[in-house]
Amino acid sequence: MQSNSHEEGYDKVTWTTDVETHPPWLRFHLGISRWELYNRKDPNLAQLTHYLATQHILGSVQKKGGTQLKLLISFPNYGQALLKPMKQTRHAETDVNLFYFSDFERHNAEIAAFHLDRLLGFNRIPPVVGRLINVTTEIKEITTDRRLSKTFFTSPAGNVCFYGQCEYYCSVEHPVCGQPHMLEVSLATMLPDLTIAPRRSWRSPWRRSYSRTKLAQWEKDPAYCDTVKQTPPYNQGTRLVDLIDMAVLDFLMSNMDRHHYETFEQFGNNTFLLHLDNGRAFGRHSQDEPSILAPLQQCCRIRRSTFLRLRLLSLPDFRLSDIMRESLTQDPLSRVAPLLSEPHLSALDRRLAKVLQVVQTCQEKHDDVIYNDIEGHDQGPRSAVTA
Amino acid sequence: MQSNSHEEGYDKVTWTTDVETHPPWLRFHLGISRWELYNRKDPNLAQLTHYLATQHILGSVQKKGGTQLKLLISFPNYGQALLKPMKQTRHAETDVNLFYFSDFERHNAEIAAFHLDRLLGFNRIPPVVGRLINVTTEIKEITTDRRLSKTFFTSPAGNVCFYGQCEYYCSVEHPVCGQPHMLEVSLATMLPDLTIAPRRSWRSPWRRSYSRTKLAQWEKDPAYCDTVKQTPPYNQGTRLVDLIDMAVLDFLMSNMDRHHYETFEQFGNNTFLLHLDNGRAFGRHSQDEPSILAPLQQCCRIRRSTFLRLRLLSLPDFRLSDIMRESLTQDPLSRVAPLLSEPHLSALDRRLAKVLQVVQTCQEKHDDVIYNDIEGHDQGPRSAVTA
Numbered sequence: 001m002q003s004n005s006h007e008e009g010y011d012k013v014t015w016t017t018d019v020e021t022h023p024p025w026l027r028f029h030l031g032i033s034r035w036e037l038y039n040r041k042d043p044n045l046a047q048l049t050h051y052l053a054t055q056h057i058l059g060s061v062q063k064k065g066g067t068q069l070k071l072l073i074s075f076p077n078y079g080q081a082l083l084k085p086m087k088q089t090r091h092a093e094t095d096v097n098l099f100y101f102s103d104f105e106r107h108n109a110e111i112a113a114f115h116l117d118r119l120l121g122f123n124r125i126p127p128v129v130g131r132l133i134n135v136t137t138e139i140k141e142i143t144t145d146r147r148l149s150k151t152f153f154t155s156p157a158g159n160v161c162f163y164g165q166c167e168y169y170c171s172v173e174h175p176v177c178g179q180p181h182m183l184e185v186s187l188a189t190m191l192p193d194l195t196i197a198p199r200r201s202w203r204s205p206w207r208r209s210y211s212r213t214k215l216a217q218w219e220k221d222p223a224y225c226d227t228v229k230q231t232p233p234y235n236q237g238t239r240l241v242d243l244i245d246m247a248v249l250d251f252l253m254s255n256m257d258r259h260h261y262e263t264f265e266q267f268g269n270n271t272f273l274l275h276l277d278n279g280r281a282f283g284r285h286s287q288d289e290p291s292i293l294a295p296l297q298q299c300c301r302i303r304r305s306t307f308l309r310l311r312l313l314s315l316p317d318f319r320l321s322d323i324m325r326e327s328l329t330q331d332p333l334s335r336v337a338p339l340l341s342e343p344h345l346s347a348l349d350r351r352l353a354k355v356l357q358v359v360q361t362c363q364e365k366h367d368d369v370i371y372n373d374i375e376g377h378d379q380g381p382r383s384a385v386t387a
Numbered sequence: 388m389q390s391n392s393h394e395e396g397y398d399k400v401t402w403t404t405d406v407e408t409h410p411p412w413l414r415f416h417l418g419i420s421r422w423e424l425y426n427r428k429d430p431n432l433a434q435l436t437h438y439l440a441t442q443h444i445l446g447s448v449q450k451k452g453g454t455q456l457k458l459l460i461s462f463p464n465y466g467q468a469l470l471k472p473m474k475q476t477r478h479a480e481t482d483v484n485l486f487y488f489s490d491f492e493r494h495n496a497e498i499a500a501f502h503l504d505r506l507l508g509f510n511r512i513p514p515v516v517g518r519l520i521n522v523t524t525e526i527k528e529i530t531t532d533r534r535l536s537k538t539f540f541t542s543p544a545g546n547v548c549f550y551g552q553c554e555y556y557c558s559v560e561h562p563v564c565g566q567p568h569m570l571e572v573s574l575a576t577m578l579p580d581l582t583i584a585p586r587r588s589w590r591s592p593w594r595r596s597y598s599r600t601k602l603a604q605w606e607k608d609p610a611y612c613d614t615v616k617q618t619p620p621y622n623q624g625t626r627l628v629d630l631i632d633m634a635v636l637d638f639l640m641s642n643m644d645r646h647h648y649e650t651f652e653q654f655g656n657n658t659f660l661l662h663l664d665n666g667r668a669f670g671r672h673s674q675d676e677p678s679i680l681a682p683l684q685q686c687c688r689i690r691r692s693t694f695l696r697l698r699l700l701s702l703p704d705f706r707l708s709d710i711m712r713e714s715l716t717q718d719p720l721s722r723v724a725p726l727l728s729e730p731h732l733s734a735l736d737r738r739l740a741k742v743l744q745v746v747q748t749c750q751e752k753h754d755d756v757i758y759n760d761i762e763g764h765d766q767g768p769r770s771a772v773t774a
Contacts (some may be wrong), residue, residue: 096544157483
């Protein structure tokens with residue numbers, strides 16, 4: 001992790017100087033900068049995902065925190081990953097009567113979110129890769145977690161299943177099952193340990209109510225952004241447009257579950273926002289959720305770099321759905337089945353057009369919609385966007 | 388309820404003498420005999436189901452007992468019915484990794500089980516009818532049940548939903564929802580109150596273990612029936628062949644959840660078995676569950692009347708699937724969608740052939756397979772079977 005402290009502009013790319021003998025997860029940690037988690041040109045990215053996808057699994061225990069089942073996986077050379085299992089068929093749509101806070105987490109959403117965030121030029125999601133694991137030999141037989149191991153069983157169909165212990169969906173009625181042993185999972189690179197790189201958790205100003213009946217303040221007050229704009233840390237620097245970047249990402253993948261975001265403490269307030277925990281994205285392709293765009297719609301502001309990238313991805317030659325489809329084929333699980341079905345890919349294009357429409361509507365009313373974050377940075381890591 | 392006490396033969400049909408001014412539910416109660424719940428020729432049957440399907444609903448409260456949500460519905464003239472709501476799309480198959488004790492209850496299974504039991508000539512399931520009810524005006528707005536009413540909410544899709552309080556699937560993750568108000572339900576006629584007609588509950592000797600790991604004794608011991616045959620009440624009368632009738636019914640509809648059965652106490656041990664609670668039937672059409680037939684397979688005994696009826700229903704002109712399809716069209720909900728999909732109907736024919744195959748295999752090894760229950764009863768209520 002680069003401990004520089006200058007307050008603006010992009011950090012110099014330093015991966016070329018990393019010691020090649022370091023394991024890829026450590027090189028990833030060392031490459032984290034103030035403005036992004038990784039540089040998209042860093043060859044270590046491919047090495048890191050290859051490592052997660054192929055290394056021998058040494059240990060599997062339940063990871064605490066959150067409401068749904070996830071495992072912490074250990075690899076040789078102290079590598080670790082966060083595992084989320086496949087819990088429903090790849091293309092199942094979320095039941096229309098389920099609230100966003102009751103929805104399942106999806107392994108393919110974690111994978112697709114990483115790709116989408118990268119293609120948008122954000123680089124704010126830790127690398128995620130898909131893998132087929134053997135539930136018996138890579139979890140059941142090696143786990144030291146008794147609370148986990150006692151939930152294993154063989155299902156009526158002869159599949160090896162488990163459910164773990166957690167708040168939602170950890171019961172025999174909602175098992176995670178191999179076929180009979182092999183299970184699709186997502187593996188997300190772990191961030192540096194909190195003792196080395198403490199993080200701060202921020203409650204999103206556009207957080208939903210997480211209630212069946214109550215509305216959040218931002219849902220009732222069209223002028224809500226005026227208050228946010230005056231409230232630290234949103235009253236200076238890029239924090240507000242960072243939040244809007246995150247809303248654009250979430251709208252494209254229809255993630256309603258962004259209640260908090262995190263930053264690295266050592267970078268203070270002038271730093272990028274981590275887009276962690278995307279398992280509830282990509283739940284429904286047939287509908288869009290305009291309220292996710294509320295920060296953009298209510299604040300009428302967007303980074304120029306983001307706007308240019310979105311415009312580029314709406315052109316026929318660079319269509320977001322095509323670029324996502326292509327990008328996802330690099331994931332090992334794409335050999336099992338496409339990680340996003342065609343209706344989900346089409347939804348991305350449809351939603352992208354809606355984002356651009358909101359920006360245009362803003363521009364018709366306001367002069368200060370485009371926040372120019374790229375003046376003087378045309379050689380920076382996101383320069384390709386502006387070419 | 389006919390309080391006769393002779394120990395064999397069919398009771399004389401008495402419905403013609405029932406007072407026509409009695410409400411249909413009361414006439415149903417009065418028509419219950421030692422050997423069957425109703426006479427299939429009784430015109431009151433159609434009046435009873437019409438009553439349940441059309442009468443104004445006066446009250447709706449949760450019904451205690453069991454593990455899943457069900458409601459007790461009140462009608463004018465003191466009629467009552469047990470309501471089970473539609474909880475999954477009509478044709479969804481049970482997940483292969485779910486145990487029989489974790490499966491949802493299905494409203495259409497309750498309806499189809501009543502028809503199947505009647506077509507088999509058993510008449511041991513209280514009449515069940517389907518109905519489209521208005522969740523808002525017929526439950527939410529009239530219930531006096533606070534535990535129920537506080538679980539109502541409007542879903543993200545704008546549907547009126549509730550989940551009640553029970554052991555399984557009573558949570559916001561498993562809502563019962565109208566579209567936006569109308570919900571398919573099954574309504575089963577209530578039996579006479581337990582204070583008037585007390586019932587005895589018997590644990591089935593072929594009860595499953597209700598465990599993820601343990602096997603029941605009958606699953607381990609092929610000679611299990613030898614013990615049962617010597618154990619009262621199975622050592623005399625028709626109790627053993629009654630149990631085998633029930634196994635045939637359950638195998639045909641793939642109901643693995645028959646842990647208990649009931650009888651009316653006043654009829655002692657020489658009486659029919661009530662086939663209550665069939666909501667977990669018809670969960671899977673693509674597979675059969677041979678273990679449900681264990682009582683037949685292990686005891687190698689079957690009523691002659693049942694055997695003849697099964698043989699009749701395997702003939703092209705009387706094919707079970709055709710007769711069930713025809714019978715189910717009489718239910719009001721068949722106007723919404725067929726109550727059993729074609730794969731479920733075909734499964735009935737396939738399973739019927741398997742039952743007859745098991746009988747034949749028995750007959751190749753034993754002489755006493757057919758239990759002659761119809762000698763001298765050719766004019767009785769089930770005479771059509773033997774014609």
